[in-house]
Amino acid sequence: MSSSCESQSNRTESSDEKTTQGVYIRTFGCAMNEHDTQKLYKILEKEYHPVDAPEKADLVLINTCSVREKPEQKLYSMLGEMRELKATNPNMMVGVCGCVAQQEGEAILKKGRNVDVVFGTHNLSLVPSLIQLRKNGAPPQVAVNYREDWEELPLGFADADSSKNGKAGKVTAFISISRGCNKSCTYCIVPTTRGPEVSRAVAEIEREVRIAVHRGSKEIVLLGQTVNSYGLDLSPRVSFVHLLERISSIDGVERIRFLSPHPQEVRADFIECVSSNPKVCRHIHMPLQSGSDRILKLMNRNYRRSKYLKIIEDLKTRVPDMAVTTDIIVGFPGETEEDFQQTLEVMDIVQFDQIYSYVFSPRPGTPAASMQELITQEEKLHRLQVLQARQEEIQSARLDQWVGKTAEVLIDSYNRMDDRCFQGRVSQNFVVNFTKPYEGLSLGSLVKAKIIGRKRFTLVGEIEVAP
Ligand code: SF4
Numbered sequence: 001m002s003s004s005c006e007s008q009s010n011r012t013e014s015s016d017e018k019t020t021q022g023v024y025i026r027t028f029g030c031a032m033n034e035h036d037t038q039k040l041y042k043i044l045e046k047e048y049h050p051v052d053a054p055e056k057a058d059l060v061l062i063n064t065c066s067v068r069e070k071p072e073q074k075l076y077s078m079l080g081e082m083r084e085l086k087a088t089n090p091n092m093m094v095g096v097c098g099c100v101a102q103q104e105g106e107a108i109l110k111k112g113r114n115v116d117v118v119f120g121t122h123n124l125s126l127v128p129s130l131i132q133l134r135k136n137g138a139p140p141q142v143a144v145n146y147r148e149d150w151e152e153l154p155l156g157f158a159d160a161d162s163s164k165n166g167k168a169g170k171v172t173a174f175i176s177i178s179r180g181c182n183k184s185c186t187y188c189i190v191p192t193t194r195g196p197e198v199s200r201a202v203a204e205i206e207r208e209v210r211i212a213v214h215r216g217s218k219e220i221v222l223l224g225q226t227v228n229s230y231g232l233d234l235s236p237r238v239s240f241v242h243l244l245e246r247i248s249s250i251d252g253v254e255r256i257r258f259l260s261p262h263p264q265e266v267r268a269d270f271i272e273c274v275s276s277n278p279k280v281c282r283h284i285h286m287p288l289q290s291g292s293d294r295i296l297k298l299m300n301r302n303y304r305r306s307k308y309l310k311i312i313e314d315l316k317t318r319v320p321d322m323a324v325t326t327d328i329i330v331g332f333p334g335e336t337e338e339d340f341q342q343t344l345e346v347m348d349i350v351q352f353d354q355i356y357s358y359v360f361s362p363r364p365g366t367p368a369a370s371m372q373e374l375i376t377q378e379e380k381l382h383r384l385q386v387l388q389a390r391q392e393e394i395q396s397a398r399l400d401q402w403v404g405k406t407a408e409v410l411i412d413s414y415n416r417m418d419d420r421c422f423q424g425r426v427s428q429n430f431v432v433n434f435t436k437p438y439e440g441l442s443l444g445s446l447v448k449a450k451i452i453g454r455k456r457f458t459l460v461g462e463i464e465v466a467p
Helices: 031-044 069-088 099-104 107-111 124-135 190-194 202-214 240-248 268-276 293-299 305-318 337-350 377-400
Strands: 006-008 021-028 048-050 059-064 093-098 117-119 141-143 172-176 219-223 255-259 283-285 323-330 354-359 406-414 422-426 431-434 446-455 458-465
Touching (some): 031 093, 031 124, 031 172, 031 219, 059 069, 069 093, 117 124, 172 202, 202 219, 202 240, 219 240, 240 255, 240 268, 305 323, 305 337, 323 337, 337 377, 354 377, 406 458, 431 446
Parallel strands (some): 021 048, 021 059, 059 093, 117 141, 219 255, 323 354, 431 458
Antiparallel strands (some): 406 446, 446 458
16 A cells, blocks of 8 residues: 555456457556555456556556556656557557546647547546447447446455555455545645535445455455545435444454545544544555645645644654655745755654655646745655655654564565565555465455564564464
């Protein structure tokens, strides 16, 4: 689980690949996009099997992100590559989905003349029919209307393979609990592209969790733009904490994670549940964005740094080994050197276990896009380097503290350097690689492991007690 900017959602090629066509999906952006990709595989599975390269595909989908500029640029460079592939395989279909599709709609067809379908974040279930229309000779299809389409999704999409390398099976299930966002951060396009927040019913989420567990998932990751405002739109209202308690009571759920809570919505019951429920992982990813109150106000984040720090203090007082990770934007319009120093100060206080840091890039249509920039791009990049160097020191020291300890590891994948060996994660979400093969273990095993070292930002372990 990460806020990583780009991923390649490969899935193991299925046994019926001879009878169906190949689909390749390139995913940019956040965990929500990754989750939508897994849904698309499920929606398309009757007609398409996953392949691991666009050259092998009959259908290529590009799941875009518009939160930052780079993924958007990558869309158009990838469409250039697709033009060449289409020249050798004229039957190949190309689709664009995700936030850029939602935002730009038909305009994408003008910039990318080889695109066959464009569909928005609320129209995933329409994809098979859009493709069929296009195959039948209709002009390129566009569907970007806001529309609730959960009801039309096939049951059991929670069992999608969440691995990055195609081998992890279904140890972790990502489950959307809400869509859209009611906040209005001045730099963010999500409320425009994904619409207002809509929560799913508790029973529906529970059903999906049970299906995932039945199919072998041990870890459930709940997804929402502001996950802890879940349920406020339901009637009667339901709290996120209530949902956590319900899911943790489901037999077979070993671990629960969630992405991402908003500091404004953190209340005492949340702190209490997250620090006392044994199934809730000892890890919180809570976006900070800036350590300066002045910048937080310009961002319209609706909290002050003191509130953020108090939440972390409360959590760490109750759970000293809680891992804290965050997102930080550097070079927001108007950010002075003093504001930037205040962000570094918060990093020093919190000692984040990991950060995802970005240089501010204006998104058209957002208030921040018309704010006055005070510093050059070079200065922004310099600040980013300073911030990342500081984090590297903090993170290395935090990881070194693990060496010599024993920790519970959920095996969820294979060591990328040696696929005879497993890889897993501790509750705090650090990756642990094993360097020896172990008999009798499988994906989904929970083991006690001794941490014997670290390699840059991952840990190296030896299994002490297997199940
Ligand atoms: S909370 Fe702010 S940054 Fe997050 S999705 Fe909503 S508007 Fe965007």
